[in-house]
Amino acid sequence: MSTAWVAEVVVMPKVGVNDPQGEAILGGLHDLGYRSVNRVRAGKLFRLEFSAENEAAARTVVTELSDKLLANPVIEEFAIESLVAQMEQVR
Amino acid sequence: MSTAWVAEVVVMPKVGVNDPQGEAILGGLHDLGYRSVNRVRAGKLFRLEFSAENEAAARTVVTELSDKLLANPVIEEFAIESLVAQMEQVR
Numbered sequence: 001m002s003t004a005w006v007a008e009v010v011v012m013p014k015v016g017v018n019d020p021q022g023e024a025i026l027g028g029l030h031d032l033g034y035r036s037v038n039r040v041r042a043g044k045l046f047r048l049e050f051s052a053e054n055e056a057a058a059r060t061v062v063t064e065l066s067d068k069l070l071a072n073p074v075i076e077e078f079a080i081e082s083l084v085a086q087m088e089q090v091r
Numbered sequence: 092m093s094t095a096w097v098a099e100v101v102v103m104p105k106v107g108v109n110d111p112q113g114e115a116i117l118g119g120l121h122d123l124g125y126r127s128v129n130r131v132r133a134g135k136l137f138r139l140e141f142s143a144e145n146e147a148a149a150r151t152v153v154t155e156l157s158d159k160l161l162a163n164p165v166i167e168e169f170a171i172e173s174l175v176a177q178m179e180q181v182r
Contacts, residue, residue, distance in 0.1 A: 025161070032159060036093075040140075041138040043136045044134070046113075047131070047134070049130035050125075050127045051127045065123070065125050068123060070116070
């Protein structure tokens with residue numbers, strides 16, 4: 001029997017890596033008149049629902065799959081923003 | 092004189108709206124052997140640096156520009172995940 005978990009993983013471009021999407025958004029904001037904005041970084045957020053026996057196993061699997069599939073470790077860094085056990089039990 | 096702020100805005104597909112990116116990632120995870128994952132939702136996270144006179148003005152501008160540019164209100168919803176004043180003052 002294992003527990004249901006919800007994890008949120010944030011993937012952002014590494015410091016120093018170009019972020020063309022963020023720059024395009026910054027340009028768009030300036031065009032719209034939002035001159036007070038001086039920097040935009042664009043990243044991704046993934047919400048995962050999965051089952052694992054305990055919190056250590058849950059954290060291990062989220063770290064693994066973030067590193068393998070969600071983030072490109074050459075240009076991006078990821079962080080597990082939250083990891084929460086759901087109340088119901090799943091088989 | 093105004094204060095420097097950093098805001099994080101999360102944009103997610105609305106409940107009930109198809110999320111092809113999340114489904115593709117779920118398929119990829121299953122292919123990699125992560126069968127314990129049963130749902131993935133893929134969203135975006137934007138980190139904005141800007142100036143505003145006070146917290147109310149900062150919140151107003153972030154809400155406005157999220158609604159106008161960062162999110163497509165037909166299929167996406169946004170949330171201001173954090174809004175933090177920086178220590179230094181900017182002119």
